[in-house]
Structures are given as structure tokens and as C-alpha cells.
Amino acid sequence: MHRSHYDVGIIGSGIAGAALATALTRQGFTVALLDRRPGLLDTARGDHIQPGVQPLLERWGVLESLMLAGAEKRYGTRWLDGEGNHIVTIPVPDHPECPPYFLFLNHEQIGEVLLSRATQAGARSVTNVSHWSIERGNGHWTVNWKQAEDIGEFDCTLLVGADGTASSVRRTLKMDIERHRYQYPIAVLYGQLRDVPERRTLDVFVTADRIVSMIPRTGGESKLGLPIASEELPFWRDQPEDVLRSRLAQWCPQLEFEHVSFGDIYPPVSQQSKTYTGQGAAVLIGDARHAMHPARSMGMNTCFRVAGQLAECLNILSSGFSESEVLPVLSTFEASFSRTLAPQIAENHAAGLQMDTLSGGGFPQLLAQLRAAAKSPKVLQSMALRAAGVES
Ligand SMILES: Cc1cc2nc3c(=O)[nH]c(=O)nc-3n(C[C@H](O)[C@H](O)[C@H](O)COP(=O)(O)OP(=O)(O)OC[C@H]3O[C@@H](n4cnc5c(N)ncnc54)[C@H](O)[C@@H]3O)c2cc1C
Structure with a gap:
């Protein structure tokens, strides 16, 4: 029997949505996810997990599952010229807080590990959704969805858009965006x-x-x-x-x-969404909020960080929180995003511009x-x- 009210409703169960659901279910929140995709995530995307992100995944209890799913270790980044002459190797640093390697696993498998961890912990996940709409209720959102011949509905207090670069949540909630389209695909x-x-x-x-x-x-x-x-x-x-x-x-x-x-x-595109300023509690995460050039392999890793930051901010609440309780938490989250992640996104954009050439x-x-x-x-x-x- 599905419940009809969730603390958090997430549109989009890619890496960002699934990571947030994993973190929040561990903290005791109730979560529902909706996605339009009929099957697995696209494989040709971020698949390398930075050493600095792995402690977060360990705290969420998914690092071992990633290893069991076949994750392998990668060491530094080598730069070579066209003849194969070595120019420089950027090593993996020796740092007390993280392992001396990157982990890599196909993108869709990373997504599956996260989503199955979240659903095992009680999250509800609906995929293959052909249509959804959101409405404001009294202190909550109502999300209606259609999936083949099935229709459904749930309420949530906090609405999260994790539906990728072309986010429909952003469009529906009329959130502004800053965007740079790079010249070369x-x-x-x-x-x-x-x-x-x-x-x-x-x-x-x-x-x-x-x-x-x-x-x-x-x-x-x-x-x-x-x-x-x-x-x-x-x-x-x-x-x-x-x-x-x-x-x-x-x-x-x-x-x-x-x-x-x-x-x-x-x-490739670099874009950053503005904060939601309308009625109700809503926030964007993942590429919906901060899509970036793949030059520095940061997109998926930033999804983990942002999901982690939001979950950490929400940790002062308990399941059943109200809209008035969550709104100040979102302000805290926005401040921490601007302080720690916005500069990294700006730096990634500078690297993207440098690589945007033939x-x-x-x-x-x-x-x-x-x-x-x-x-x-x-x-x-x-x-x-x-x-x-x-x-x-
Ligand atoms: C070529 C390429 C290489 C990359 N390489 C790296 C790398 O090496 N390292 C790295 O860290 N990052 C890399 N990235 C970036 C990384 O893959 C993305 O930042 C990350 O996958 C974004 O995850 P997300 O969950 O925010 O969005 P998405 O992966 O786009 O997921 C969004 C989800 O929302 C769903 N959805 C979309 N619209 C709707 C809708 N209207 N209704 C319902 N559901 C919807 C989609 O079906 C999808 O499941 C790369 C990206 C590309 C394109």
C-alpha cells in the first residue's frame, strides 16, 4: 500500500535524485521519486567518482555496493602529446580523509546501486512516467502522474527538481537561469x-x-x-x-x-539556475541546477556533493516536517551552495572554455x-x- 504523503517528492531519479533519496531515507525521511525514463540511465556520462566524494558514499552505505557491482580503481590523470610522449601526471593526492584512487563504474550501474539502496530503505520510485503535473495545496505540493494505463498522485512538503539540464520542474516553477552553450559538441x-x-x-x-x-x-x-x-x-x-x-x-x-x-x-552547456522564490518549498539539484562542461569530470561528483549538502541541512528536521520548518533550511542550503559549490562551478566553466576548441x-x-x-x-x-x- 503506497502512502499518499511524503516529506520529499523528487522529479528525476538520475544520479542527483537517487543520491538525495539514498541520503534522505537513511535520515528517516519519506521520499517519492518520479522519472520518465523507461529503463536504465544513459551509459555515456559521468562514471568516475572522485576520492573526495567516496567518504560521503561510504556514509550513505553505498560504497561497498558499488564495489560489489564491479567498480574499479583508477589512479592519476596523465597528459600526453600526440606522439604519446608523457607531459605530466596529475597524481591522486595522499590525503588522510580519502582513498588514493578514483572509482569508476558505468553510469547506469551507479544509478541502479543508489536507486535500489533508496527503495530498499523505503523510497517509492515510479519510472516510465509519461506525464506529470504539480499543484500547490495548503502547505504542500500535489503531484499527479500517468504511467501507461496507470495514474497516481501523492503529496509532498518539499519538491525537488532533479530532472537534468532541460528541467521541466524549472520551467514549471518559472525559475530563471544563466546559461552558456559551448561551441563544440x-x-x-x-x-x-x-x-x-x-x-x-x-x-x-x-x-x-x-x-x-x-x-x-x-x-x-x-x-x-x-x-x-x-x-x-x-x-x-x-x-x-x-x-x-x-x-x-x-x-x-x-x-x-x-x-x-x-x-x-x-x-555541452554551463548553466546555473536561480533560487526558487515562489510559493512553497522547492529546490533544484543536479544538472537541473548546475550543468557543466565535462572537461573536468565534475558533473556527477557535484551531484553527490549537492545532494549531500541538502541532506545535511535537512538533518535538523524530522520526518513529518512542515513547509514553514523547511523554508529556512532551504535558505541555509542556498547559502552553503553559494559559498562552496558556486566557485567550483565557475572554475569548471573556465576549464570548459579552454577545452572548447578544435x-x-x-x-x-x-x-x-x-x-x-x-x-x-x-x-x-x-x-x-x-x-x-x-x-x-
Ligand atoms: C558526455 C558526458 C560525459 C560526462 N562525464 C562526466 C565525468 O567524467 N564525471 C562527472 O562527474 N560527470 C560527468 N558528466 C556529467 C554527469 O553525467 C551529469 O552531471 C550527471 O549525470 C547529472 O545527473 P542528474 O541526475 O542531475 O541528471 P540526469 O542524469 O540528466 O538525470 C535526470 C533524470 O531526470 C529524468 N527526467 C528528465 N526530464 C524529466 C521529466 N520532464 N520528467 C520526469 N523525469 C525527467 C531523466 O529521465 C533522468 O533519469 C558527463 C556528462 C556528459 C554528457
């Missing part, structure tokens, strides 16, 4: 190298023509990410494997693949920065802490 390809090293690293090749990122996937696979011009899309999407392989070999001759195939294309004329500025970093232990340490998501 990112093509994602999947491949398997002939020789997969045992100790896996994320490798970024700064070639004369393109920056190509080789991101480890579980089972020895790799995800390749590279900016392309829109008119190149038919090439990457439609050409046979040997043609894709030889194009990649032109840029990075030392990369030899067993197989490689086109995955998808994403138009040939970049051989990327002389970036190469000079990387070579200078290689010679400075202090700069390297600060880059390592930032990449790991650890405060210096």
Missing part, C-alpha cells in the same frame, strides 16, 4: 585498447589537431571523448570502424584498438601550462587536490 566513442594496463589512468592526449580523452571503463574498455565540429558528426556516426580507427591513429598513432565504435554526441593551433598555452606544472611540485599538488575533489 563532444563525441563519445567506446573502444578497447590492444594492451590494457593493469594500473589504469585517465589519459588526455593533446595532439596537434584535437584533445582526445581516454577514460577507463570497467572490464578493460575505454570511453573516448573529443570535441568535434557539428559537420563532422556524420563522419563519426556513420563511418565503419576501420575508418574511425585510422582517424584516431592520425592524431594518436600509439593508440591501438581491438575495436572502437561511436557512442553518442553531447552539446585544433587550438596545437594548444600552445595549455601545453606550456602543463609543462610548467610538471616542474612545480606545489602546482602539481594543488591540481591533484582539485582533481580529487579535496579541499587543500
Whole structure:
């Protein structure tokens, strides 16, 4: 029997929504999630969990489940030139509060681990929703939904929009947004190298023509990410494997693949939603609030942090809280977001702008920065802490 009132209703059960539901159910709150997707999350997205985020996942009781689901360890980030010459390795820092490695697991599996933990702890999750609407009641929201032939309804005191970059919750609640669309879409390809090293690293090749990122996937696979011009899309999407392989070999001759195939294309965007100022308690989290360029692998990790911050702020309340009790908590959350996360998002945008180029004329500025970093232990340490998501 489903209850009809929940403390928190979350629209969108991607990483941000599922992470928040995991955290809140552990704190004793009642949670309902709605999502329009019929199946698993898209695989071609964030799949590397920063060392600095892992203690949070451990507190939520999901770190071990991620390992059981097949998560693997990744060590530093190597920057190489087109010939495969090593420029610099950003190591994983030695830090007392987190492990000396990143974890990686396919995005959809991370989502499944979180969602099943939340539902085991009592959250209600409805997927494949074809339509939903929200209405204000007296001190709560009423959410109506339709799923195939089924219809349903629940009330919630706090409404959370976690429905991704094109958030319908944001549109419905008329929340303003600041947005920058980057010029070059990112093509994602999947491949398997002939020789997969045992100790896996994320490798970024700064070639004369393109920056190509080789991101480890579980089972020895790799995800390749590279900016392309829109008119190149038919090439990457439609050409046979040997043609894709030889194009990649032109840029990075030392990369030899067993197989490689086109995955998808994403138009990166940097956007930040403004705070909700209308009637009732509502907040956006995840990409709905802070979508960012994938250049620094921060999007999913920021989803975890924001879900953690919101859950921590809500922890002063108990299940059954009222709208008037939760409103000041949302103000606290907004203040902590502006203080700690907004600067990181601004920094990510600066990195996104730097990577938003095709040939970049051989990327002389970036190469000079990387070579200078290689010679400075202090700069390297600060880059390592930032990449790991650890405060210096
Ligand atoms: C190519 C690429 C590579 C990336 N690489 C990294 C990386 O290496 N590291 C990293 O940390 N991050 C990375 N990211 C970013 C990361 O994947 C995202 O920040 C993260 O997945 C956002 O999660 P979310 O839950 O906020 O949104 P989403 O994953 O978009 O989930 C939103 C959910 O809401 C649902 N939904 C949407 N609209 C509606 C609606 N109207 N009604 C109901 N449900 C709805 C969707 O079905 C979905 O399940 C990458 C992103 C891309 C595109």
C-alpha cells in the first residue's frame, strides 16, 4: 500500500535524485521519486567518482555496493602529446580523509546501486512516467502522474527538481537561469585498447589537431571523448570502424584498438539556475541546477556533493516536517551552495572554455601550462587536490 504523503517528492531519479533519496531515507525521511525514463540511465556520462566524494558514499552505505557491482580503481590523470610522449601526471593526492584512487563504474550501474539502496530503505520510485503535473495545496505540493494505463498522485512538503539540464520542474516553477552553450559538441566513442594496463589512468592526449580523452571503463574498455565540429558528426556516426580507427591513429598513432565504435554526441552547456522564490518549498539539484562542461569530470561528483549538502541541512528536521520548518533550511542550503559549490562551478566553466576548441593551433598555452606544472611540485599538488575533489 503506497502512502499518499511524503516529506520529499523528487522529479528525476538520475544520479542527483537517487543520491538525495539514498541520503534522505537513511535520515528517516519519506521520499517519492518520479522519472520518465523507461529503463536504465544513459551509459555515456559521468562514471568516475572522485576520492573526495567516496567518504560521503561510504556514509550513505553505498560504497561497498558499488564495489560489489564491479567498480574499479583508477589512479592519476596523465597528459600526453600526440606522439604519446608523457607531459605530466596529475597524481591522486595522499590525503588522510580519502582513498588514493578514483572509482569508476558505468553510469547506469551507479544509478541502479543508489536507486535500489533508496527503495530498499523505503523510497517509492515510479519510472516510465509519461506525464506529470504539480499543484500547490495548503502547505504542500500535489503531484499527479500517468504511467501507461496507470495514474497516481501523492503529496509532498518539499519538491525537488532533479530532472537534468532541460528541467521541466524549472520551467514549471518559472525559475530563471544563466546559461552558456559551448561551441563544440563532444563525441563519445567506446573502444578497447590492444594492451590494457593493469594500473589504469585517465589519459588526455593533446595532439596537434584535437584533445582526445581516454577514460577507463570497467572490464578493460575505454570511453573516448573529443570535441568535434557539428559537420563532422556524420563522419563519426556513420563511418565503419576501420575508418574511425585510422582517424584516431592520425592524431594518436600509439593508440591501438581491438575495436572502437561511436557512442553518442553531447552539446555541452554551463548553466546555473536561480533560487526558487515562489510559493512553497522547492529546490533544484543536479544538472537541473548546475550543468557543466565535462572537461573536468565534475558533473556527477557535484551531484553527490549537492545532494549531500541538502541532506545535511535537512538533518535538523524530522520526518513529518512542515513547509514553514523547511523554508529556512532551504535558505541555509542556498547559502552553503553559494559559498562552496558556486566557485567550483565557475572554475569548471573556465576549464570548459579552454577545452572548447578544435585544433587550438596545437594548444600552445595549455601545453606550456602543463609543462610548467610538471616542474612545480606545489602546482602539481594543488591540481591533484582539485582533481580529487579535496579541499587543500
Ligand atoms: C558526455 C558526458 C560525459 C560526462 N562525464 C562526466 C565525468 O567524467 N564525471 C562527472 O562527474 N560527470 C560527468 N558528466 C556529467 C554527469 O553525467 C551529469 O552531471 C550527471 O549525470 C547529472 O545527473 P542528474 O541526475 O542531475 O541528471 P540526469 O542524469 O540528466 O538525470 C535526470 C533524470 O531526470 C529524468 N527526467 C528528465 N526530464 C524529466 C521529466 N520532464 N520528467 C520526469 N523525469 C525527467 C531523466 O529521465 C533522468 O533519469 C558527463 C556528462 C556528459 C554528457
